[in-house]
Amino acid sequence: MGITRKQEIIQIASRLFKERGYSAVSMRDIAQALDIKAASLYNHISGKQEILATLIIEVGEEFTSQMSQVMTASLNPIEKIEKVIEMHIDVTVNFPDNIATLNNDWMHLEGIALNRVVKMREDYEENFRKIIKLGISEGNIKSQHPEVILFSILSTLRTLYLWNEKRGKMDVNVLKKDMVSVLINGII
Amino acid sequence: MGITRKQEIIQIASRLFKERGYSAVSMRDIAQALDIKAASLYNHISGKQEILATLIIEVGEEFTSQMSQVMTASLNPIEKIEKVIEMHIDVTVNFPDNIATLNNDWMHLEGIALNRVVKMREDYEENFRKIIKLGISEGNIKSQHPEVILFSILSTLRTLYLWNEKRGKMDVNVLKKDMVSVLINGII
DNA sequence: TCACAAAACTAACGATTGTTAGTTAGAATT
DNA sequence: AATTCTAACTAACAATCGTTAGTTTTGTGA
Secondary structure, eight states: OOOOHHHHHHHHHHHHHHHHOGGGOOHHHHHHHTTSOGGGGGGTOSOHHHHHHHHHHHHHHHHHHHHHHHHHSSOOHHHHHHHHHHHHHHHHHHOHHHHHHHHHHGGGOOHHHHHHHHHHHHHHHHHHHHHHHHHHHHTSSOOSOHHHHHHHHHHHHHTHHHHTTTTTTOOHHHHHHHHHHHHHHOOO | OOOOHHHHHHHHHHHHHHHHOGGGOOHHHHHHHTTSOGGGGGGTOSOHHHHHHHHHHHHHHHHHHHHHHHHHSSOOHHHHHHHHHHHHHHHHHHOHHHHHHHHHHGGGOOHHHHHHHHHHHHHHHHHHHHHHHHHHHHTSSOSSOHHHHHHHHHHHHHTHHHHTTTTTTOOHHHHHHHHHHHHHHOOO
């Protein structure tokens, strides 16, 4: 048993959403990419919203689960940040299209799904913030405005997907090592 | 003479584009925000595309012009990177909505405008890359893969607009100082 | 006060949107 | 062999899209 038709639809849709954005992709576009008619999609999914919600929640839960593993690990703050960076690179490699949609189209979610995703993101940021603040109070991290540190690292990690193709033949482990070095030690 | 009606339309549109994206904002939405009918917009602009193109090219030219000033200044590579960071913060403060649209909706440009903007972005990145490579060869910058450095700094700067509201009462000059410190010296 | 230009309006166009209803061909199950 | 299930299809819907044409209102300068 390979992947279901439903998964196939969501996969193709995520690719199109990544390129053009949720609003610019029609159900007919998605159907055409699968070489079927738009109405046939509804044998597998309830609507465009379900595609969006499934896509986003899938990768959102991956981040949540991985972050909670990092939080409970017995590591010092700097080591935890390193883990978060490495984890982010792994998730980006495994879900590049989902991440694009999570970043750019979360606001087109409706109802409970929207609340849920917003809360997931807030919790994620709050966990990251805790690590940074602890690192500062313990003296491992320079005493800088924590929000600046949080934002700098997080925005680099979040937009990794944009750069992942250009990265080309660069090995994932090399990328992790360089990324950790640049984000933690700076460039000089 | 304050701003023209055309500028007013573009301003309102950029705010809506920032929140929902170009494709999810209709001409009727823009008109409603101005308390007029959609057809009335066409007394001032030729169409939705003109709004998008004007918006994006405006801020694109600002970046191009400021970057070329940095390139010709007699500064060492590290000082140039500092200037680029500060410049990016200034442009973000002055054009927060344009930047959101440049980042997220450039692919919806059509015809010459699309080519032009893609070229502007490529040139911008190439200039930044030159600074970094020179810094590495001169020994001012750690010998790391230049693309990792370029990408880390640039993605932080490009998504500053997302964070600019949360920044709240944080003074622009403090932000510049902290940002330069984090991006160049790291967090430890 | 009159003329003119600017900027709004109403009405409508053809195209496209997400979605539903009902049907059909073929495969799997009984 | 008969039945059920799966997954496609055609046709159509109401709503909305960007845009155009033609008309009316509004404000300004002569």
